[in-house]
Amino acid sequence: MPNTSASPAPKIGFVSLGCPKALTDSELILTQLSAEGYRTAKTFEGADLVIVNTCGFIDDAVKESLDTIGEALAANGKVIVTGCLGARQADDGENLVQQMHPSVLAVTGPHATQEVMDAVHAHLPKPHDPFLDLVPGGFGEAGLKLTPKHYAYLKISEGCNHRCTFCIIPSMRGDLVSRPVGDVLREAQALFEGGVRELLIISQDTSAYGVDLKYRTGFWDGKPVKTRLLELVQALGDLAAQYKAWVRLHYVYPYPSVDAVVELMAQGKVLPYLDVPFQHSHPDVLKRMKRPADGEKNLERIQRWRELCPELVLRSTFIAGFPGETEEEFQHLLDFMEQAQIDRAGCFAYSDVQGAAANDLPGMLPQALREERRARFMAVAERISSQRLQRRVGHVMQVLVDHAPALGRKGGRGRSYADAPEIDGIVHLLPPQKVSKTLKVGEFTKAKIVQAQGHDLIAQPI
Numbered sequence: 001m002p003n004t005s006a007s008p009a010p011k012i013g014f015v016s017l018g019c020p021k022a023l024t025d026s027e028l029i030l031t032q033l034s035a036e037g038y039r040t041a042k043t044f045e046g047a048d049l050v051i052v053n054t055c056g057f058i059d060d061a062v063k064e065s066l067d068t069i070g071e072a073l074a075a076n077g078k079v080i081v082t083g084c085l086g087a088r089q090a091d092d093g094e095n096l097v098q099q100m101h102p103s104v105l106a107v108t109g110p111h112a113t114q115e116v117m118d119a120v121h122a123h124l125p126k127p128h129d130p131f132l133d134l135v136p137g138g139f140g141e142a143g144l145k146l147t148p149k150h151y152a153y154l155k156i157s158e159g160c161n162h163r164c165t166f167c168i169i170p171s172m173r174g175d176l177v178s179r180p181v182g183d184v185l186r187e188a189q190a191l192f193e194g195g196v197r198e199l200l201i202i203s204q205d206t207s208a209y210g211v212d213l214k215y216r217t218g219f220w221d222g223k224p225v226k227t228r229l230l231e232l233v234q235a236l237g238d239l240a241a242q243y244k245a246w247v248r249l250h251y252v253y254p255y256p257s258v259d260a261v262v263e264l265m266a267q268g269k270v271l272p273y274l275d276v277p278f279q280h281s282h283p284d285v286l287k288r289m290k291r292p293a294d295g296e297k298n299l300e301r302i303q304r305w306r307e308l309c310p311e312l313v314l315r316s317t318f319i320a321g322f323p324g325e326t327e328e329e330f331q332h333l334l335d336f337m338e339q340a341q342i343d344r345a346g347c348f349a350y351s352d353v354q355g356a357a358a359n360d361l362p363g364m365l366p367q368a369l370r371e372e373r374r375a376r377f378m379a380v381a382e383r384i385s386s387q388r389l390q391r392r393v394g395h396v397m398q399v400l401v402d403h404a405p406a407l408g409r410k411g412g413r414g415r416s417y418a419d420a421p422e423i424d425g426i427v428h429l430l431p432p433q434k435v436s437k438t439l440k441v442g443e444f445t446k447a448k449i450v451q452a453q454g455h456d457l458i459a460q461p462i
Ligand code: SF4
Pocket: 160, 161, 162, 163, 164, 167, 168, 169, 170, 204, 205, 292
């Protein structure tokens, strides 16, 4: 049963599912809840109300979200649902969550902090705290973070102007809305001030930052800055340098304008790491997917980037077995992988997403064939990845320490510039040989790579 005692500070249980973009929504809601004096509960039973931030991207994520809502309802009874699944409709046009779980108190779509707060206030009145009520905000620009203290995601825009046929994000999150450049930079500074040493820039389409604002000039630190990726990266790089921190870019599409960003990487302003969701290589498949930057020039673009910045690490995701994909088109993708030498690649076997236009495309492939192509793709991708990792053996790399019990006396775990948290490999750190050397979470250490193992490296701190 929920905690129904008349506590001056009611407790809220919070479950955050889904991608880093959903995580930043969760952080905004939790920041606001804490600023208003609500406490958090670790269990559904110990909470006065539960908020579930859902994901609605693929069918497995939908199932996980619906199951979590069901568990929260069974254990607590008072549940508010937010996030991408909250924006989904069932086949009859009804709200899917409300249809499956009619007893939820309220349902909102993603990026809806105020609506969630309104629902919380309606069902669990705001605690009155004479001190907190006088403090505006209370958590500064950076707010509460769900990530470890030393890295954080920073969302620079919401929504997307593209209409990829396999994706329903624009129907859930709407068209691109970029955050003002001054706000983004202020939040970045607050995060660095708070101890963040790696800032992960996210959005649905990072390269398009500022398009909706016609690259309007904003202000930061008393100086004009354009709302555009190049200028943002330049300013973030200058800011990060003051804190000796890293900046990593995710979800960048291969537009010609990215060349100038790669030049900044070569100058060491931001990490030479690009997460580019190519999804496929064959121009006809990309056209059927309605992808931005349709692929004719992607190989040349990658070659140019590698010339500009030989250290560049590329991460990407792909879809195998898209409707109508011929063996020849799939082979084109494997050839692309060989030539592009993508360092880190993930691959999904195509699966229908409810409400996506691709479901109606002709030439749906049998599930077994989609899976078989995914497996063939991953065999090639993993070989390339491990060959590229092998080349690091013997080199010294800068490693950001993520885990180091007892000051690293028995070793620890970290990541190099080539490894984004949670999606790439890790660097296993051996116990330091020098007695005076310690490892601390959130600090950098130099380490000599002694072995490559699967997706990971083994290194000796020096
Ligand atoms: S670029 Fe395509 S896949 Fe990415 S969010 Fe926009 S529509 Fe979806």
